[in-house]
Amino acid sequence: MSYLGVGVSPGNVPVYHSTNLKVIDRRVRVAELVLRCVICGLGVIAAALVGTDTQVKEIFTIQKKAKFTDMKALVFLVIANGIVAAYSLVQVLRCVVSMVRGNVLFSKPIAWIIFSGDQVMAYVSVAAVGAAAQSAVFAKLGQSELQWMKICNMYDKFCNQVGEGIASALLVSLSTVVLSCISAFNLFRLYGGNKSKSSGATRW
Numbered sequence: 028m029s030y031l032g033v034g035v036s037p038g039n040v041p042v043y044h045s046t047n048l049k050v051i052d053r054r055v056r057v058a059e060l061v062l063r064c065v066i067c068g069l070g071v072i073a074a075a076l077v078g079t080d081t082q083v084k085e086i087f088t089i090q091k092k093a094k095f096t097d098m099k100a101l102v103f104l105v106i107a108n109g110i111v112a113a114y115s116l117v118q119v120l121r122c123v124v125s126m127v128r129g130n131v132l133f134s135k136p137i138a139w140i141i142f143s144g145d146q147v148m149a150y151v152s153v154a155a156v157g158a159a160a161q162s163a164v165f166a167k168l169g170q171s172e173l174q175w176m177k178i179c180n181m182y183d184k185f186c187n188q189v190g191e192g193i194a195s196a197l198l199v200s201l202s203t204v205v206l207s208c209i210s211a212f213n214l215f216r217l218y219g220g221n222k223s224k225s226s227g228a229t230r231w
Contacts, residue, residue, distance in 0.1 A: 055209060055213065059122060062205060062209070063118050064119055065202050067112050067115035069198050069199045070108040070196075071112045073192045073193075073195035074108040074109045074192075076189075076191050076192035077101050080095055080188040080189055081094045082184045084181050093178075093182045100158040100159045104156070104193070107152060107154075107155035107196075108199060111151065118144075135217055135218075138210075142210045149203040149206070153200045156199075166189075
Protein backbone atom coordinates (compact mmCIF):
# COMPACT_ATOMS: atom_id res chain seq x y z
CA MET A 28 0.00 0.00 0.00
CA SER A 29 1.27 3.50 -0.72
CA TYR A 30 0.10 7.05 -0.13
CA LEU A 31 1.46 10.04 -2.07
CA GLY A 32 4.27 7.99 -3.54
CA VAL A 33 5.39 6.62 -0.16
CA GLY A 34 5.64 2.84 -0.05
CA VAL A 35 5.50 0.87 3.20
CA SER A 36 7.71 -2.17 3.51
CA PRO A 37 6.77 -5.23 5.58
CA GLY A 38 8.94 -3.78 8.36
CA ASN A 39 6.86 -0.57 8.35
CA VAL A 40 9.80 1.43 6.94
CA PRO A 41 8.68 4.14 4.48
CA VAL A 42 10.25 3.83 1.04
CA TYR A 43 9.99 6.77 -1.37
CA HIS A 44 9.73 4.85 -4.63
CA SER A 45 8.15 7.65 -6.67
CA THR A 46 10.71 10.27 -5.63
CA ASN A 47 13.65 7.99 -6.41
CA LEU A 48 12.23 7.11 -9.81
CA LYS A 49 11.73 10.77 -10.66
CA VAL A 50 15.33 11.60 -9.71
CA ILE A 51 16.68 8.72 -11.77
CA ASP A 52 14.46 9.63 -14.70
CA ARG A 53 15.60 13.26 -14.57
CA ARG A 54 19.28 12.29 -14.55
CA VAL A 55 18.82 9.82 -17.38
CA ARG A 56 17.01 12.40 -19.50
CA VAL A 57 19.70 15.03 -18.87
CA ALA A 58 22.43 12.55 -19.81
CA GLU A 59 20.49 11.56 -22.93
CA LEU A 60 20.04 15.20 -23.95
CA VAL A 61 23.74 16.00 -23.47
CA LEU A 62 24.83 12.95 -25.46
CA ARG A 63 22.46 13.73 -28.31
CA CYS A 64 23.74 17.32 -28.46
CA VAL A 65 27.33 16.06 -28.51
CA ILE A 66 26.53 13.57 -31.27
CA CYS A 67 24.77 16.22 -33.33
CA GLY A 68 27.60 18.73 -33.00
CA LEU A 69 30.46 16.30 -33.57
CA GLY A 70 28.60 14.63 -36.43
CA VAL A 71 28.32 17.96 -38.24
CA ILE A 72 31.99 18.70 -37.54
CA ALA A 73 33.12 15.29 -38.83
CA ALA A 74 31.05 15.58 -42.00
CA ALA A 75 32.25 19.14 -42.61
CA LEU A 76 35.92 18.33 -42.03
CA VAL A 77 35.93 15.40 -44.43
CA GLY A 78 33.43 16.78 -46.93
CA THR A 79 35.22 20.10 -47.45
CA ASP A 80 38.73 18.66 -47.48
CA THR A 81 40.64 19.14 -50.74
CA GLN A 82 44.26 19.51 -51.79
CA VAL A 83 45.81 20.11 -55.19
CA LYS A 84 49.22 18.73 -56.10
CA GLU A 85 51.14 19.21 -59.31
CA ILE A 86 52.66 15.96 -60.56
CA PHE A 87 54.74 16.22 -63.73
CA THR A 88 52.97 19.45 -64.76
CA ILE A 89 49.61 17.75 -64.19
CA GLN A 90 47.44 19.05 -61.38
CA LYS A 91 45.76 16.35 -59.35
CA LYS A 92 43.08 17.29 -56.84
CA ALA A 93 42.43 15.04 -53.85
CA LYS A 94 38.91 15.10 -52.43
CA PHE A 95 36.82 12.88 -50.22
CA THR A 96 34.82 11.47 -53.14
CA ASP A 97 37.98 9.70 -54.32
CA MET A 98 37.53 7.20 -51.46
CA LYS A 99 34.19 5.46 -51.06
CA ALA A 100 34.83 4.93 -47.35
CA LEU A 101 35.06 8.69 -46.82
CA VAL A 102 31.84 9.22 -48.77
CA PHE A 103 30.17 6.69 -46.48
CA LEU A 104 31.62 8.48 -43.45
CA VAL A 105 30.26 11.87 -44.54
CA ILE A 106 26.81 10.48 -45.34
CA ALA A 107 26.64 8.44 -42.14
CA ASN A 108 27.61 11.36 -39.91
CA GLY A 109 25.15 13.61 -41.70
CA ILE A 110 22.35 11.13 -41.08
CA VAL A 111 23.36 10.60 -37.45
CA ALA A 112 23.54 14.36 -36.85
CA ALA A 113 20.11 14.96 -38.41
CA TYR A 114 18.59 12.10 -36.41
CA SER A 115 20.17 13.42 -33.21
CA LEU A 116 18.80 16.90 -33.87
CA VAL A 117 15.27 15.51 -34.12
CA GLN A 118 15.79 13.56 -30.91
CA VAL A 119 17.19 16.64 -29.16
CA LEU A 120 13.99 18.52 -29.97
CA ARG A 121 11.96 15.59 -28.65
CA CYS A 122 13.97 15.51 -25.42
CA VAL A 123 13.63 19.27 -24.90
CA VAL A 124 9.87 19.19 -25.45
CA SER A 125 9.56 16.20 -23.12
CA MET A 126 11.57 17.91 -20.38
CA VAL A 127 9.66 21.19 -20.71
CA ARG A 128 6.32 19.42 -20.48
CA GLY A 129 7.56 17.14 -17.72
CA ASN A 130 6.46 14.03 -19.59
CA VAL A 131 7.84 10.62 -18.69
CA LEU A 132 8.21 7.97 -21.37
CA PHE A 133 5.62 5.28 -20.64
CA SER A 134 4.69 4.29 -24.20
CA LYS A 135 6.32 1.01 -25.16
CA PRO A 136 5.87 1.47 -28.95
CA ILE A 137 7.59 4.88 -28.83
CA ALA A 138 10.34 3.46 -26.61
CA TRP A 139 10.86 0.65 -29.12
CA ILE A 140 11.08 3.14 -32.00
CA ILE A 141 13.67 5.25 -30.16
CA PHE A 142 15.63 2.16 -29.13
CA SER A 143 15.64 0.78 -32.68
CA GLY A 144 16.66 4.14 -34.15
CA ASP A 145 19.52 4.52 -31.68
CA GLN A 146 20.71 0.99 -32.41
CA VAL A 147 20.73 1.62 -36.16
CA MET A 148 22.62 4.90 -35.73
CA ALA A 149 25.19 3.19 -33.51
CA TYR A 150 25.80 0.39 -36.03
CA VAL A 151 26.00 2.79 -38.97
CA SER A 152 28.38 5.12 -37.14
CA VAL A 153 30.71 2.35 -35.99
CA ALA A 154 30.75 0.78 -39.46
CA ALA A 155 31.54 4.12 -41.11
CA VAL A 156 34.41 4.83 -38.71
CA GLY A 157 35.82 1.34 -39.18
CA ALA A 158 35.77 1.59 -42.97
CA ALA A 159 37.26 5.10 -42.98
CA ALA A 160 39.98 4.15 -40.50
CA GLN A 161 41.02 1.17 -42.62
CA SER A 162 41.23 3.34 -45.74
CA ALA A 163 43.19 5.95 -43.80
CA VAL A 164 45.73 3.34 -42.73
CA PHE A 165 46.25 2.25 -46.34
CA ALA A 166 46.62 5.88 -47.41
CA LYS A 167 49.14 6.54 -44.64
CA LEU A 168 51.21 3.35 -44.80
CA GLY A 169 50.46 2.04 -48.27
CA GLN A 170 50.48 -1.63 -49.23
CA SER A 171 53.67 -2.78 -50.90
CA GLU A 172 52.27 -6.22 -51.78
CA LEU A 173 49.54 -4.60 -53.86
CA GLN A 174 51.78 -1.73 -55.02
CA TRP A 175 49.60 0.86 -53.28
CA MET A 176 51.45 4.12 -52.73
CA LYS A 177 51.60 6.11 -49.51
CA ILE A 178 49.16 8.79 -50.60
CA CYS A 179 49.65 10.87 -47.47
CA ASN A 180 53.26 11.55 -48.44
CA MET A 181 51.93 13.67 -51.29
CA TYR A 182 48.66 14.94 -49.78
CA ASP A 183 49.70 15.62 -46.20
CA LYS A 184 47.21 18.44 -45.56
CA PHE A 185 44.37 16.38 -46.98
CA CYS A 186 45.25 13.39 -44.80
CA ASN A 187 45.61 15.49 -41.65
CA GLN A 188 42.16 17.00 -42.04
CA VAL A 189 40.66 13.60 -42.82
CA GLY A 190 42.29 12.30 -39.65
CA GLU A 191 40.63 15.06 -37.64
CA GLY A 192 37.30 14.17 -39.20
CA ILE A 193 37.74 10.48 -38.39
CA ALA A 194 38.65 11.37 -34.79
CA SER A 195 35.43 13.39 -34.47
CA ALA A 196 33.48 10.54 -36.04
CA LEU A 197 35.05 8.12 -33.56
CA LEU A 198 33.73 10.22 -30.67
CA VAL A 199 30.34 10.21 -32.37
CA SER A 200 30.34 6.43 -32.65
CA LEU A 201 31.34 5.97 -29.00
CA SER A 202 28.60 8.37 -27.94
CA THR A 203 26.00 6.52 -30.01
CA VAL A 204 26.98 3.25 -28.34
CA VAL A 205 26.52 4.78 -24.88
CA LEU A 206 23.27 6.37 -26.00
CA SER A 207 21.95 3.05 -27.29
CA CYS A 208 22.56 1.63 -23.81
CA ILE A 209 20.54 4.47 -22.29
CA SER A 210 17.67 3.93 -24.71
CA ALA A 211 17.79 0.21 -23.89
CA PHE A 212 17.51 1.10 -20.20
CA ASN A 213 14.56 3.41 -20.91
CA LEU A 214 12.83 0.64 -22.84
CA PHE A 215 13.36 -2.35 -20.60
CA ARG A 216 12.61 -0.53 -17.37
CA LEU A 217 9.03 -0.22 -18.64
CA TYR A 218 8.78 -4.00 -18.60
CA GLY A 219 10.55 -4.16 -15.23
CA GLY A 220 8.02 -1.73 -13.77
CA ASN A 221 5.12 -3.90 -14.89
CA LYS A 222 6.77 -6.97 -13.45
CA SER A 223 7.33 -5.34 -10.07
CA LYS A 224 3.74 -4.09 -9.99
CA SER A 225 2.34 -7.53 -10.73
CA SER A 226 4.57 -9.16 -8.11
CA GLY A 227 3.58 -6.52 -5.57
CA ALA A 228 -0.11 -7.09 -6.27
CA THR A 229 0.34 -10.83 -5.83
CA ARG A 230 2.21 -10.33 -2.56
CA TRP A 231 -0.53 -8.16 -1.07
